[in-house]
Amino acid sequence: MNVKVNQDPNAGLPKGAARYPNAPSTQEIIATDKVAAPGWVRSESYEFLGDEDVSSDRYTDAAFAQKEFDRLWTRTWQFACREEHIPEVGDYHVYDIGRYSFIVTRVAENEVRAYYNACLHRGTKLRASGTEGNTSEFKCSFHGWSWNLDGSQKELLCPWDFPHVDIAKNNLPQVRVELLGGFVFINMDPEAPALADYLGPAAMAHIEAWKLENRYIYCHVAKRLPANWKLSIAAFMEAYHVLDTHPQVSVTNADANSQYDVYGEHVNRFISPLGVLSPHHYGKYTEQDIMDQFTLGDSSALGDVERKLPEGGRARQAMADMFRNMFEKATNTDLSSVSDSELLDCFSYTLFPNIFLFPGISLPMVYRFRPDPRDHRWTLYEVLFLRPVPLDGKRPYPAEPVRLADDQSFTEAEGMDPGFGAILDQDTDNLILQQEGLEASAKRGLTLGNYQEIRIRHFERAVDQYVGGKA
Amino acid sequence: MPPGAKKAVKIDNTWVLVCNEDERLFAVSGICSHQVKPLVNGRVRNCMITCAVHGARFSLETGAALNLPATKPIETYQVRVVDDWIEVLV
Numbered sequence: 001m002n003v004k005v006n007q008d009p010n011a012g013l014p015k016g017a018a019r020y021p022n023a024p025s026t027q028e029i030i031a032t033d034k035v036a037a038p039g040w041v042r043s044e045s046y047e048f049l050g051d052e053d054v055s056s057d058r059y060t061d062a063a064f065a066q067k068e069f070d071r072l073w074t075r076t077w078q079f080a081c082r083e084e085h086i087p088e089v090g091d092y093h094v095y096d097i098g099r100y101s102f103i104v105t106r107v108a109e110n111e112v113r114a115y116y117n118a119c120l121h122r123g124t125k126l127r128a129s130g131t132e133g134n135t136s137e138f139k140c141s142f143h144g145w146s147w148n149l150d151g152s153q154k155e156l157l158c159p160w161d162f163p164h165v166d167i168a169k170n171n172l173p174q175v176r177v178e179l180l181g182g183f184v185f186i187n188m189d190p191e192a193p194a195l196a197d198y199l200g201p202a203a204m205a206h207i208e209a210w211k212l213e214n215r216y217i218y219c220h221v222a223k224r225l226p227a228n229w230k231l232s233i234a235a236f237m238e239a240y241h242v243l244d245t246h247p248q249v250s251v252t253n254a255d256a257n258s259q260y261d262v263y264g265e266h267v268n269r270f271i272s273p274l275g276v277l278s279p280h281h282y283g284k285y286t287e288q289d290i291m292d293q294f295t296l297g298d299s300s301a302l303g304d305v306e307r308k309l310p311e312g313g314r315a316r317q318a319m320a321d322m323f324r325n326m327f328e329k330a331t332n333t334d335l336s337s338v339s340d341s342e343l344l345d346c347f348s349y350t351l352f353p354n355i356f357l358f359p360g361i362s363l364p365m366v367y368r369f370r371p372d373p374r375d376h377r378w379t380l381y382e383v384l385f386l387r388p389v390p391l392d393g394k395r396p397y398p399a400e401p402v403r404l405a406d407d408q409s410f411t412e413a414e415g416m417d418p419g420f421g422a423i424l425d426q427d428t429d430n431l432i433l434q435q436e437g438l439e440a441s442a443k444r445g446l447t448l449g450n451y452q453e454i455r456i457r458h459f460e461r462a463v464d465q466y467v468g469g470k471a
Numbered sequence: 472m473p474p475g476a477k478k479a480v481k482i483d484n485t486w487v488l489v490c491n492e493d494e495r496l497f498a499v500s501g502i503c504s505h506q507v508k509p510l511v512n513g514r515v516r517n518c519m520i521t522c523a524v525h526g527a528r529f530s531l532e533t534g535a536a537l538n539l540p541a542t543k544p545i546e547t548y549q550v551r552v553v554d555d556w557i558e559v560l561v
Binding site for chain 2: 127139399
């Protein structure tokens with residue numbers, strides 16, 4: 001009797017449970033590391049969220065963008081600045097989202113407030129957008145009305161002409177502020193959940209473990225992208241695109257066997273192991289090839305060192321050992337408690353609506369995406385690189401933003417690793433074609449993979465909940 | 472003038488602000504080009520000074536106005552150290 005054996009390891013699995021066949025999982029790769037990974041790395045939280053198409057009008061319709069301003073941006077927690085931008089009492093930083101503008105200021109050693117950035121007289125911005133500094137008062141440049149750091153009104157020129165204004169009550173309106181991991185978050189909605197509830201206990205445990213408050217911004221680059229902010233975000237939510245978009249790094253990246261997780265309504269992540277061969281390339285490259293082609297987000301510490309793999313060695317472990325030693329020396333930091341996975345791998349977390357946190361050491365970025373309020377087809381994109389504060393405790397000033405022109409390459413950005421800049425160019429070069437393609441298409445939706453594109457589905461579900469009024 | 476220090480001095484009829492940022496000395500006009508307010512209380516960071524009154528920011532290297540509400544530059548002056556004295560060419 002002949003028995004037909006089904007060789008497909010995914011056969012019969014429920015939707016979303018299929019994985020790249022005959023390749024180790026992310027957890028299996030990390031389990032072989034010499035310096036073991038912490039609990040927040042060694043956990044999984046995937047959830048199947050449906051397989052219907054995602055409507056494309058959200059990217060192409062200006063009316064949808066207006067709904068987002070009305071219902072999403074006004075009700076979500078947003079990263080306004082880092083605490084390092086405002087370390088001293090009186091320091092302030094202006095954060096804009098759409099037409100809204102806020103002065104985020106430290107009013108006491110342990111208290112940060114955020115005020116609507118507009119004079120209560122005739123509306124002039126009290127500080128120009130995109131600026132920061134230190135002051136003892138917020139004084140309008142038009143007629144000189146001024147407010148103290150605590151938001152109380154300090155001075156009103158010619159009070160005899162304003163008997164209808166009660167100075168004692170004419171405080172600058174505030175929005176909510178919370179601090180987490182060195183980030184200052186604001187929320188315009190007085191009814192919104194607290195930040196810890198918004199992010200949920202699992203994600204909060206991860207974020208608190210990273211101690212990102214002990215890092216500083218050593219590079220900050222800003223550039224406009226020619227696509228809707230949600231398309232721009234989605235371009236960074238999966239490793240599925242690595243093979244075609246980033247052929248130069250696909251050799252050294254477990255792209256097709258990366259891990260994807262969702263946490264509650266507002267947080268998701270992937271873990272993409274580096275220093276291992278992509279399953280797409282099995283049998284085509286050696287461990288020494290992987291070693292030679294390894295691209296780091298912060299490769300400056302390695303310099304031009306020879307990447308010689310020991311006899312019988314594995315590229316992933318050799319890179320972890322080499323990077324650990326050289327990075328500690330170059331940056332005067334202690335990485336002894338940091339696992340190999342945290343050193344090398346790409347941990348990409350999204351905190352809804354618009355930031356990515358990458359808590360790794362070699363890929364230590366923060367991304368922020370904001371819609372252009374004048375054109376829903378453009379995004380303001382920022383990438384910040386964080387480094388551990390030096391062991392001597394002297395915290396460098398956060399880097400000033402380098403603003404690239406629309407036609408400039410990320411490789412031209414001072415302070416950014418050119419290899420990493422080339423990757424960002426590849427990511428963002430797809431975007432204008434995608435924006436235009438969606439507008440040209442006969443199909444009015446996007447089709448997503450159940451596993452590798454789950455973060456996009458999770459993100460767009462949250463968008464729908466806010467815009468549709470369900471959140 | 473230790474690192475981080477600022478000092479405003481009047482030389483003849485000109486207010487000059489001397490700043491030591493990370494052991495680099497700069498000398499610029501002590502008066503903001505926006506509404507002629509003193510710059511001495513401004514925050515110095517990354518070779519820039521921000522006027523404390525309305526937030527105008529200037530390059531300490533070139534004097535260029537970097538953001539609103541200022542649109543005009545401030546003067547910059549040559550500075551040198553001679554026998555522990557800081558000299559400014561006005």
